[in-house]
Amino acid sequence: MKMDGGQALIRALELEGVDVMFGLPGGAILPVYDPIIDSSIRHILVRHEQGAGHMAEGYAHATGRPGVAMVTSGPGATNIVTPLCDAHLDSVPMVVITGQVPYAAIGTDAFQECDTTGITQSVTKHNFLVSEAQDIPRTIKEAFHIATTGRPGPVLVDIPKDIVDPDNPRSALEWTDDVEMDLPGYSPRTEVDPAAIAAAADLIRAAERPVLYVGGGILKARAAEALKELAELTGIHVVTTLMARGAFPDSHDLCLGMPGMHGNFTAVTAMQESDLLIALGARFDDRVTGRLDGFAQGAKIIHVDIDAAELGKVRRPDVAILGDCRVAIEALVSDLSSNGVGGADRGAWRSRVSGWQERFPLSYEQAQAGDALKPQMVIERLRDATPDDTIVASGVGQHQMWASQYWSFEHPYTWINSGGLGTMGFSIPAAIGAKAGCPDKMVWAVDGDGCFQMTAQELVTATVEKIPIKVALLNNSYLGMVRQWQEMFYDERYSEVFLSKDVPDYKGWAESMGCVAMRVDSPEEVDAAIAKANEVDDRPVVIDFRVTAAEKVYPMVPSGASNSELVVPPSQQDQPR
Amino acid sequence: MNEQQGSSGPAKHHVPDYRYHTLVVTVENKSGVLARLAALFSRRGFNIESLAVAPTDDERFSRVTVVVDLESAPLEQIIKQLDKLVNVVNIRELHPGHAVERELMIVTVAAGPDRRDELVEQLDRAGGKVLSVGADAMMLSLVGPPIRIDEFEELLGQYGIIELQRTGRVALANLDEND
Ligand SMILES: Cc1ncc(C[n+]2csc(CCOP(=O)(O)OP(=O)(O)O)c2C)c(N)n1
Numbered sequence: 001m002k003m004d005g006g007q008a009l010i011r012a013l014e015l016e017g018v019d020v021m022f023g024l025p026g027g028a029i030l031p032v033y034d035p036i037i038d039s040s041i042r043h044i045l046v047r048h049e050q051g052a053g054h055m056a057e058g059y060a061h062a063t064g065r066p067g068v069a070m071v072t073s074g075p076g077a078t079n080i081v082t083p084l085c086d087a088h089l090d091s092v093p094m095v096v097i098t099g100q101v102p103y104a105a106i107g108t109d110a111f112q113e114c115d116t117t118g119i120t121q122s123v124t125k126h127n128f129l130v131s132e133a134q135d136i137p138r139t140i141k142e143a144f145h146i147a148t149t150g151r152p153g154p155v156l157v158d159i160p161k162d163i164v165d166p167d168n169p170r171s172a173l174e175w176t177d178d179v180e181m182d183l184p185g186y187s188p189r190t191e192v193d194p195a196a197i198a199a200a201a202d203l204i205r206a207a208e209r210p211v212l213y214v215g216g217g218i219l220k221a222r223a224a225e226a227l228k229e230l231a232e233l234t235g236i237h238v239v240t241t242l243m244a245r246g247a248f249p250d251s252h253d254l255c256l257g258m259p260g261m262h263g264n265f266t267a268v269t270a271m272q273e274s275d276l277l278i279a280l281g282a283r284f285d286d287r288v289t290g291r292l293d294g295f296a297q298g299a300k301i302i303h304v305d306i307d308a309a310e311l312g313k314v315r316r317p318d319v320a321i322l323g324d325c326r327v328a329i330e331a332l333v334s335d336l337s338s339n340g341v342g343g344a345d346r347g348a349w350r351s352r353v354s355g356w357q358e359r360f361p362l363s364y365e366q367a368q369a370g371d372a373l374k375p376q377m378v379i380e381r382l383r384d385a386t387p388d389d390t391i392v393a394s395g396v397g398q399h400q401m402w403a404s405q406y407w408s409f410e411h412p413y414t415w416i417n418s419g420g421l422g423t424m425g426f427s428i429p430a431a432i433g434a435k436a437g438c439p440d441k442m443v444w445a446v447d448g449d450g451c452f453q454m455t456a457q458e459l460v461t462a463t464v465e466k467i468p469i470k471v472a473l474l475n476n477s478y479l480g481m482v483r484q485w486q487e488m489f490y491d492e493r494y495s496e497v498f499l500s501k502d503v504p505d506y507k508g509w510a511e512s513m514g515c516v517a518m519r520v521d522s523p524e525e526v527d528a529a530i531a532k533a534n535e536v537d538d539r540p541v542v543i544d545f546r547v548t549a550a551e552k553v554y555p556m557v558p559s560g561a562s563n564s565e566l567v568v569p570p571s572q573q574d575q576p577r
Numbered sequence: 578m579n580e581q582q583g584s585s586g587p588a589k590h591h592v593p594d595y596r597y598h599t600l601v602v603t604v605e606n607k608s609g610v611l612a613r614l615a616a617l618f619s620r621r622g623f624n625i626e627s628l629a630v631a632p633t634d635d636e637r638f639s640r641v642t643v644v645v646d647l648e649s650a651p652l653e654q655i656i657k658q659l660d661k662l663v664n665v666v667n668i669r670e671l672h673p674g675h676a677v678e679r680e681l682m683i684v685t686v687a688a689g690p691d692r693r694d695e696l697v698e699q700l701d702r703a704g705g706k707v708l709s710v711g712a713d714a715m716m717l718s719l720v721g722p723p724i725r726i727d728e729f730e731e732l733l734g735q736y737g738i739i740e741l742q743r744t745g746r747v748a749l750a751n752l753d754e755n756d
């Protein structure tokens with residue numbers, strides 16, 4: 001069948017099962033926007049290309065399917081670099097299509113030309129510059145294959161205008177349904193080495209203080225069920241990193257919650273004191289390990305990862321298992337079921353763990369009558385007033401840590417955040433993408449006032465496209481997380497962290513973007529506002545929660561310190577460790 | 578890969594008994610692939626000592642011979658990160674002493690008529706060739722194992738090197754090492 005490159009591109013996306021894409025047109029990508037009118041794919045027009053990228057990420061996080069974004073050349077492409085880097089660090093499957101100047105004009109500094117593949121090389125899993133129309137269907141197939149297999153990640157496809165422009169003979173191609181991929185250098189491995197599994201099972205049987213250290217890879221591998229089976233079979237406690245919140249239910253007896261810089265005392269300390277860390281799809285990030293040479297010094301390591309380069313990158317494992325997390329866990333379960341879970345005595349360990357849980361629960365000082373609103377309390381009320389399977393997307397800062405700490409995650413894929421890159425402004429577009437992918441779920445963005453001002457304009461997109469997300473704005477008038485560091489480590493010298501008490505008028509701003517908006521100043525108003533927000537189903541809602549700026553995120557491992565130097569809230573500082 | 582390495586503490590640098598290591602990397606013969614390799618080396622802080630690229634007998638692939646500096650990063654990380662590049666098809670480690678390594682040097686040396694005989698005699702012994710002869714200088718070439726090239730380059734110091742170009746090494750595994 002004869003087609004032009006633009007039609008072929010859209011057809012190829014349809015064949016990949018794309019139902020929604022996010023983008024914004026411009027000169028170089030114009031010809032591809034024409035066939036969208038006749039396509040089954042829903043295109044969501046964003047207000048800034050960064051929004052398109054984070055929406056695609058949010059969609060991918062929530063649905064497990066690759067997110068797709070399309071933007072024009074030059075500034076369109078550079079505006080989406082941040083989401084690409086974000087997706088790269090958090091292993092989010094995403095395909096980004098960028099327009100490019102005509103092939104013959106590349107290198108001439110043509111209008112809106114930039115070296116998109118050069119710029120994005122280090123922030124994508126792979127990228128392509130397509131030179132011939134005939135290569136479009138194959139390249140799209142390869143892009144989706146690379147984005148979704150092995151360790152997932154973002155893939156960019158740069159499309160010169162002449163090969164998609166129906167007025168240009170270079171855009172003509174013969175469409176065939178069966179295109180073969182040509183990727184001789186790409187063959188991710190999923191199966192696992194039985195000898196490594198056996199060695200790992202032996203370590204597990206012998207361990208007296210084992211901890212399952214679970215990272216975002218568990219979610220990418222769709223392995224939450226398998227993990228539960230392994231934990232319950234062995235009775236081993238689980239910590240879920242910031243990227244893995246929800247992979248194991250917070251309400252489960254074996255769940256210790258989040259480890260790391262703002263992890264809770266028990267999760268951090270159990271890892272520190274452990275004799276066996278079973279790392280599943282986790283990468284020993286510095287935010288988790290604290291000072292590396294002080295991290296879990298007495299622990300042996302089993303490390304399961306689909307990316308060989310993670311094995312031994314930071315901490316040398318005693319048993320390295322290369323392959324898919326779910327396959328590995330199932331193999332471990334099968335070994336431990338047939339050969340026994342071992343007779344190691346873990347009684348003393350269990351009582352130490354429960355002692356920590358009793359002495360060092362997550363806590364903050366409750367507000368007294370007349371006190372300002374506490375951000376942690378807002379999260380708790382929101383948690384209690386929303387369904388179990390509510391999707392929470394957060395920004396970056398104190399509010400992110402409180403959301404991760406005080407929410408109770410019961411299901412996988414209900415927590416969406418920017419972990420590796422820590423991108424302020426992530427939450428609103430990510431929530432929109434998640435809601436576009438899961439329209440039947442309630443989606444709340446938990447945002448900070450600093451973050452809100454970076455991407456709030458996407459609420460216009462949400463209104464116009466009828467994507468009714470809800471935003472809990474924890475407005476403390478500050479770049480709060482930075483303020484916290486200045487308070488603790490720079491002698492309370494606050495440099496450039498105060499935003500403003502009165503501008504913008506968030507309620508007025510949100511209303512102008514078509515949202516239902518409320519402002520909450522006191523603790524008594526919280527429940528009613530949330531209840532009202534939960535009633536709205538035809539447009540976005542924003543609640544401006546005016547919270548105190550004085551709260552700090554606890555516990556905290558100061559940067560550069562060992563996890564054993566975890567700072568607990570003042571009320572717990574006299575407790576014996 | 579390093580048995581002495583304890584299980585606690587960071588995955589410290591593997592301390593190599595040799596500093597440079599040769600990797601033969603087969604890559605897809607596509608535009609931009611060399612840039613990807615170079616970008617990876619710079620982004621991950623891997624230092625390279627030399628790099629030589631040429632097409633192979635199969636036009637779909639090129640072969641890159643790269644000498645990496647193991648003081649900058651452990652060999653295992655370098656290989657694994659390279660392997661993640663989608664256009665990298667195959668990586669082969671060539672252990673020093675188990676490979677045939679060659680390098681080409683061309684050099685212009687200051688040598689007036691009075692010193693030419695001496696220079697040519699040394700060149701003959703090293704197995705090199707005279708490419709051209711000028712009034713006060715000679716242009717020479719020498720192919721050999723990198724260490725021999727080093728030695729010869731040092732020897733030329735006494736004459737005065739005017740201009741020198743080396744290719745960086747290329748290598749193939751010894752015949753009995755081929756698998
Ligand atoms: C794009 C970007 N710029 C700067 C930072 C550094 N940073 C991390 S948290 C933070 C403050 C965020 O402020 P806000 O959104 O109000 O959240 P809060 O900490 O007050 O809850 C800043 C500036 C970042 N993570 N991302």
Ligand SMILES: [Mg+2]
Pocket residue numbers: 397448449450474475476477478479480
């Ligand atoms: Mg703030």
